[in-house]
Amino acid sequence: MNLLDSVRESVGPAIFDYAVSPLLKIMVLIFMGVLPLISYLVLAERKILGFMQVRLGPNRVGPWGVLQPIADIAKLLVKQDIIPSTAIRWAFILAPCMVVAPAFIIFAVIPFGPSAAQSGGQLDFFITDVNVALLFVVAMATVGVYGIILGGWASNSKFSLLGGLRAAAQMISYEIPQGFSLVIPLLMAGTMSMNGIVQAQFDQGRWFIFQGWGLGLVAFFIYFVAGVAESNRNPFDLPEAESELVAGFHTEYTGMRFALFFLGEYANMIVISAVAVTLFLGGWHQPFPNAGWASFLNLQWLPLVGPGLAGVLWFSAKLFAFLFVYIWFRGTFPRYRFDQLMDLGWKWLIPMVLLTVFGTGLWKILQ
């Protein structure tokens, strides 16, 4: 704390509060939270898929394969890094960073636990509380797709190019329903701040997924479908469709650059899930926060768990439920075709989401 105080004095309080402190928090969150989470998410995916597909999954490195992610990362780091001679060099190098960075930045506005005031502790379990957080999420999520397009184009390979083009088409079709589906919780809560939306769900006594004549459920469904498409996961993994485009946009990538794309995909999965939890599933609040009979759900009876940690635990539980669904999709569904995906986006999701926005407006007026 002393060190931080002296830094604060030397750079001035304004710069410290708005630049240095959030950056430090993001770094801590990414290196302590998100990166281990991603590497173990990969392991969990392989284990769960193994369970679904009558095989074992990784089980050689450490007991039950728990050290597998570390072995994978070490391998990827020492792999030869090949840049094709015909590639457009600067774009080729920039592309993976453009996929990873926005996904990480979004974590800055997601509250994964209560604030210090709410929990009575010393820590805020969020990085910043921006009053336009929802717009920030949409803006940042969009940037990630440019990385994929750029990677596909810069590789100067035909399969990569097709993958990049697919990503572009997919982005246009799915950004719109996704953006609109965020309008519904916005209307319900009356604020764009993520913390505000979580608080509104607490105040209104129900999660937004169950709010407003079932319109919340529709919005949630659209958001999640569009989110799966946005993070290029099954059944919408067209840009990297292995059986058609070899590896799609990252055909030419090797070693750590490939790993960054991989990291970006999983970070996106976590981001989409975290936003869904925050907007539709009550954020870090326990289920039935206002009901007396459900008070045992506050987890205070567990050793060492205070209100702050309980919030983080609930947030993680909801997050993992989402991530499991992602993995379940991968085990179950075949891949959509390029034009069918566009059909789904333009002919079904966009009209549906527009009607839902209209309905939510009506609900808001009649309330």
Add this chain to the structure above:
Amino acid sequence: MADSENMKHNDTLFDVEEMELAFGPQHPSTHGVLRLNLKVDGERIVDCYPIIGYLHRGTEKLFELHPFFQNVPHTDRMDYVAAATNNLAYVGAVEKLTGITVPPRAAYIRTLLCELQRISSHLLWLATHAIDIGAMTPFFYCFREREEVLDLFEEFCGARLTLNCMRPGGLPFDLPVGWTDRCSAFVDKFPSKVDEYEGLLTNNRIWKKRTVGIGVMTKEQGLQYGITGPMLRASGVDFDLRKAEPYEAYGEVDFDVPVFHNGDTYDRYLVRMEEMRQSARILRQCLDNLPDGEVMAKKPRVLKGAKETEAYYGIESPKGEIGFYIVGNGTPNPERCRVRPPSFYNLQIVPELAQGALLADLVAIVGTTDIVLGEVDR
């Protein structure tokens, strides 16, 4: 035609150009070393030109260099996922040429082996076809059962893929002790496993979207191109050599030939799923009625095809009609041996089916023709 095409391009604001794409031979879903030179307009295929021959081994010439009984292993390596039916087609042709009759027990065991092979070949097809369309899980389910079939083969003849399990005149050895029981156990549970695969795919909306109406082959097209097997039966032609010209024990068992009429990828899938169930039925009957006796006919030590005799013997392999045409010249070697591989004929229609399809459809179409390049190139 070319002029009007150019005119069209000049009318548009931008310069439109088709991209040439070499699809294979090192592509994850061309099932071996097939190369398709594509011209694509965006993702739509304008032109498709298959290039084969990457796996050419001169098998037909090799046949001429060896005595009849030494040629069986060459047939294993043509359709390497369905070696038993290849063996049978070859030894059948030799038997026809030299006039040997196979004892009934050998005929039944050959039928057993062929149907097991049909199941394993269809399982491999389903596994790869599903993974081509993006469904990952059926792959592992199919391989689970295929493994058991291969174990049965291994127990019988020591090999899992290149079986070399038949000889002109019968079989090299009888079934091992307890084999029929283990085969019986597999046959009993297999239909429920087919239900499991179908549960993942048949009514899956995405699976149907990807396969219904894709790569439609009409009855006439199929007959013109000489397509045989499940592909033809999915287009509404009820032609199965097991029924049309029963060989081995097929005349004595009761089974249905599934026929569907739309000729699209989905129907070809349904035909093969039903065939697996029918194969289990045939296996059950063969196991129940397995006669006793010898498995090798009385035959001369050295087989010789008389001068200027010829024989063609075609059977229903998992992929269609596989036939061997053998000419004798009075020596223990054949004068000429010509193979009619079903994959080669079935592959011919791919460019026509791919016309105007999307890249993703091409993968489904190639997958559903169920080609094995070892057989196409020989």
